[in-house]
Amino acid sequence: MIISPSVYSMHYENFKEEIDILNKYVEWIHFDVMDGHFVPNLTFGPMILQAFRRSSDRFMDVHLMVDDPEYFAMKFGQAGADGITFHYEVFNNIPNCENLIDKIHSLYMKAGISIKPGTPVEAIFPLLNKVDICLLMSVEPGFGGQAFMEESLERARKIAEYKKEHGLDFILEIDGGVNDLNAHRILEAGVEALVAGSFVFEGDMVRNIEKLRRCE
Numbered sequence: 434m435i436i437s438p439s440v441y442s443m444h445y446e447n448f449k450e451e452i453d454i455l456n457k458y459v460e461w462i463h464f465d466v467m468d469g470h471f472v473p474n475l476t477f478g479p480m481i482l483q484a485f486r487r488s489s490d491r492f493m494d495v496h497l498m499v500d501d502p503e504y505f506a507m508k509f510g511q512a513g514a515d516g517i518t519f520h521y522e523v524f525n526n527i528p529n530c531e532n533l534i535d536k537i538h539s540l541y542m543k544a545g546i547s548i549k550p551g552t553p554v555e556a557i558f559p560l561l562n563k564v565d566i567c568l569l570m571s572v573e574p575g576f577g578g579q580a581f582m583e584e585s586l587e588r589a590r591k592i593a594e595y596k597k598e599h600g601l602d603f604i605l606e607i608d609g610g611v612n613d614l615n616a617h618r619i620l621e622a623g624v625e626a627l628v629a630g631s632f633v634f635e636g637d638m639v640r641n642i643e644k645l646r647r648c649e
């Protein structure tokens with residue numbers, strides 16, 4: 434399993450201590466990029482990721498919740514991102530998504546497609562043979578600390594089944610409300626990568642990460 438803590442919930446006053454833990458205990462680091470338009474909230478730009486890059490060799494997993502993912506993909510790529518995931522709902526159109534996936538690949542990064550809770554999972558099936566990551570939202574994007582939407586389990590199962598049936602090799606990742614009480618069921622549904630923000634960063638980070646690890 435891959436654990437991808439969301440630095441949305443990091444305590445920046447303890448940057449050094451927390452990044453050292455991430456470097457030691459997790460595979461990926463998740464960056465929630467929000468532009469105040471695609472979602473009402475606003476987070477950070479590429480300079481922040483660049484600072485992380487100087488302190489970490491982890492896979493930098495960028496989740497773009499922005500209206501202009503092409504521009505942000507380029508900027509975060511220059512800053513040192515390893516993977517760029519954007520929302521299907523920005524375009525609601527397969528050819529436009531395909532173009533951006535190609536663009537991300539041409540920048541030598543992994544490409545991911547993300548889907549909001551209200552969009553039928555079948556909408557992104559035609560993209561699954563092109564992407565490296567499928568990021569299933571288990572909360573409405575925009576804020577950390579929300580409750581996991583149980584119906585996401587069935588959605589994860591559908592995507593995992595499609596993956597198996599077609600012999601595809603993208604990584605199925607889930608994002609929102611993940612904790613030690615639901616991680617087991619999430620992994621059982623076929624999810625391979627867990628994004629976790631508040632659960633990882635609230636309290637003892639090492640213990641929290643270990644608790645997730647034990648859910649496998």
Ligand code: DX5
Pocket residue numbers: 439441442463465496572573574575576577578579608609610611628629630631632
């Ligand atoms: C929501 C973000 C999530 C979120 C996860 O828009 O994409 O990555 O920060 O945080 P928790 O784990 O607190 O739900």
Ligand code: ZN
Pocket residue numbers: 439463464465496608628
């Ligand atoms: Zn995210």
